[in-house]
Amino acid sequence: MVGNDIVDLAEARYASNWQRPRFLNKLFTESEQRYIQDAKNPFQMVWRLWSMKEASYKLYTQQYPRRFYDPKGFECTFQNNSGTVKFKGFQSYVETKETSNYIISEARLHIQKWSSKVVKFKTVDQQDQSEELKTRLLNYVGSAYQLQKSELDIPTLNNGKEQFHISLTHHGCYGAFAIG
Secondary structure (H helix, E strand, O other), X not given: OOEEEEXXXXXXXXXXXXXXXXXXXXXXXXXXXXXXXXXXXHHHHHHHHHHHHHHHHHHHHHHOOOOOOXXXXXXXXXXXXXXXXXXXXXXXXXXXXXXXXXXXXXXXXXXXXXXXXXXXXXXXXXXXXXXXXXXXXXXXXXXXXXEEEOOOOOEEEEOXXXXXXXXXXXXXXXXXXXXX
8 A cells, every 4th residue: 555645846835825824733733833843944844744644644545445634633753754644543654755846755554665656747737637647657557457446536556366556646747656
């Protein structure tokens, strides 16, 4: 199982005002808000923590299929590029990569090798981006596999014999897929 999330930093600068009143209180715990306050770049820290939470939420919903909204319930801790996210009795191990263009996090139940493949989109249309990401994934794994989604839109790859958990993400001009 795997979860991932990407944040296009240019899109985040344009579309979100993370400094507005109560934004941080709604999404982040007190310890996470200290990470943000103490960071050299608070903007990037906000989106790093958010991508860790989102990646872990996607992993959680693969294990416990249901949709809900509780970002503050997913609490992040980290050192360098590695971290953990806890939610009730659940824990994920998260690796984060930051570039000048995006932040991407990948969550797993156990520490494992990074597998997310990043895609820079040719279009800004979200539907076209979604289709491009799926096409890139299927080109990567080969024609024997089909992409399927559960009733809750949780994606898997299936070749008739095996089923693999995957995670898809896109934001702004970037997307990524990871295979469990």
